[in-house]
Amino acid sequence: MAFDLDTGQPLLSVRDLSTSFKSLTGWTEVIRDISFDLHAGETLALVGESGSGKSVTSLSIMRLNPAGRTRTSGQVLFEGQDLLHLSEEQMLRVRGNDIAMIFQEPMTSLNPVLSIGFQLGEALRLHRGITQAEAMKEAERLLERVRIPAARARLSDFPHNFSGGMRQRVMIAMALACGPRVLVADEPTTALDVTVQAQIIDLLKELQREEGMGILFITHDMGVVAEVADRTLVMYKGNMVECAPTREIFANPRQNYTRALISSVPRLGSMAESPAPRPFDVTDRETAVQSTPDFTVAPVRPDEAPVLEVEGLRTRFPIRRGLFGRLVGNVHAVENVSFDIRPGETLSLVGESGCGKSTTGRSVMRLVTPQAGSVRLGGQEMVGLGRSALRRIRQDIQMVFQDPFASLDPRSRVGSSIAEPMIVAGLDRELIRQRVGDLLEEVGLSRDMARRFPHEFSGGQRQRICIARALAVRPKVIVADEAVSALDVTIKVQIVNLLMELQARHRLSMLFISHDMAVVERVSHRVAVMYLGEIVEIGSRAAIFSSPQHAYTRQLLAAVPVADPGVARDRAPAAFGDLRNPVKPPGYEPPRRSYRKAGPDHLVRIDEF
The missing domain is CATH 3.40.50.300 (P-loop containing nucleotide triphosphate hydrolases)
Known part of the structure; x- marks a missing residue:
């Protein structure tokens, strides 16, 4: 340019x-x-x-x-x-x-009760003065241009039917509609x-x-x-x-x-010489003085039994049309996903929007119900558990969501939000009051902030509150679903360091879901790469980042922006092809997958796209 x-x-x-x-x-x-x-x-x-x-x-x-x-x-x-x-x-x-x-x-810009096609068409009709049919045709072209699969079929979908990344593509299409x-x-x-x-x-x-x-x-x-x-x-x-x-x-x-x-920018490749995850250097924003956090992440012992075991996990969402809700297809969100996590270990799930990362985390938490597979936490099967048994076992596995403002009740003081899991667990109220203050201090906030409401905090502070709430019942596993993706770079570094410090202090296991490859490289013991609901490569951090074997993994790494204008302008990501449509007709079953061993604890799917 x-x-x-x-x-x-x-x-x-x-x-x-x-x-x-x-x-x-x-x-x-x-x-x-x-x-x-x-x-x-x-x-x-x-x-x-x-x-x-x-x-x-x-x-x-x-x-x-x-x-x-x-x-x-x-x-x-x-x-x-x-x-x-x-x-x-x-x-x-x-x-x-x-x-x-x-x-x-x-989601604050799209009307949740109107279809995507109607909202795109409305902008086109208002500004261009074209007919409804012409508007729908142009809307389909715009969705295709921002790389939304099955654009014509998705015109009738509503915003909640799209992933976060897909919704942002719709917004870009809408903004560019009138040139x-x-x-x-x-x-x-x-x-x-x-x-x-x-x-x-x-x-x-x-x-x-x-x-x-x-x-x-x-x-x-x-x-x-x-x-x-x-x-x-x-x-x-x-x-x-x-x-x-x-x-x-x-x-x-x-x-x-x-x-x-x-x-403060996380740089891909900065962990090439490090045998284990390492916290970021903390940058003081006013003076740009560098210092190193005074904690180290404990190594994972390979002889320990996994705390979380996932095997053959499958989650699909039905698509129904017509007056009688006829089944016309299924979204194959997660297909035959298997992994395990040991005490004190971080396994990161990476991949494009819509690849099934978040659905995998929600299926593990039983926030959505998988159709098949096994999820064992501390040896106990979670799939099929009733409500009361599930409530008890969830004390050992907690989740930190991407949007901290949507995760906190705006009408409740943050102290009440942090206390809620402990109240459900039946803890003594005096103990809860003491522990709320302790948790706020542990995540770098003050005890008196418990009386404030969520809108009185910055985005980074709200995410710290969500982490405090997740730690309230002393879980063994934290599922962090894009927990730092919406934060600016300096706050992101602070939250990532906080998670790693808490992991080192409590020997927490983490399922870290992210699309930020530089952060993933920094925090992970192992990495699993997902594409279209399936794991295409899984291995140690060093193996994935130093010797990626699958074409899709190589494309992910090639697409990471580099904080150097000279390098970034000349970057050309490897071509891998368009993201395929996860919507399949009723009765469709994916082919059986096979993997090859590319090294110790490094598996790569054989059948490439």
Whole structure:
């Protein structure tokens, strides 16, 4: 992507943009004097931690902050007209047609009671004035372009029928529907795995080349910044820290905060010489001083009996159509998955969105009911257990979910949320009160925070609360389902280190579900790679990352963004083919799989796609 930054009239020119929010105590300024230009064909990255003001900047440009409670000053010039002075009716014509936005959380942007096809078609009919039939045809083309399998069949599905990554692809398709001149992308790849992330980035680049679109790309992932951005603007606590060409930012960052952001990026291959998982170096955001956590992860003893054994696990979801709910197919989410985890060991499940990682974790927890297979926890079979027996055994296996805000009851104080598992377990109330405070301190919070509500905490703090709740009944196994994927890089490092410290202290076993390959390399003893509901390769961390054998594993590793603009621009991921459709007709049974041994404790599926 080549663009001369010194010539031409900018598409979008922001001058001295400041935004304040009204509270009970008065007006609070959250961003101050933000200025930049965005040219046609250019990508400008806004980077910084959660709370730095990135999203408020984008919402201020689009005039989507709450009316009556927001005060915005400065200029936002789009092709010469100041958007801050347009009427709401005029802004409705600008949004979608001229400037489109992709939001970070698709479930808050998609209507849960309307089909995906209707929502895509509605945007097309509103802005293009085309017929319903034409809108549906164009919607199908857009879904295919963002690589959603069986696009025509999925037009009638609802948002809850899609995985998180698939929903984000729908949002990208919706934003690009009317060919906008400027695209504001607010963390558009945060919830996506590395291969789909690479494809979405390539798609945005292709559209940019074709239409001369300017992209304001908001992210906390410095690897993605190196991949997509021509220029980078770094923000901290509502202020501009520095703005320069991306190559210059990475080669010669002028500010300590920028250096800290870059140094905090997990780098693939950094564990090549380490025989066991190792915590991240902790970076102080203000001074960029490095220090090493004072704990080590205990090695796993291979002679110990596994604490969790999964064998032949199969989970499918029926698809029904028509007035009488006729079965027309099944989503083969998990097929013949087998693994075990020993005390103090971390097994990571990796793969694309929709590959069955989260469904595997939920099936192990019995949050969804598998159709076949065995899940033994401490030697006791979980599949087939009744409600009361399942409640007792779940004290030994707990889960940390991806979205901590959705996991916590917004009406309950966090102390009550942490206490709930202990109340269910029948512990003494005085003991529970003491233990809630102890747990908060153990995850790096203070005891008096127990009386606060979830909305009073940052995303990283909410995830710490969820970890405290998971530890409440002293489990043997933690299932961490994308527990750090939505967090910015410095908070992600802190949460990962916290999980590893707790594992070392309590000899916890972890099933770590993630699409972040650099984090997986750092925390794992063993890694299982999933594709289309099946494990295609499983082995030690060193074997998977140093000597990947399956073509899909190699593609996953090749797609990881590198926090180096020179390397990232030349990266070409290995082709593996499109993600196949997991929806199969009734009665379909997959072929029997066979594996070869590629080394000690390293198995690779023979039949490749």
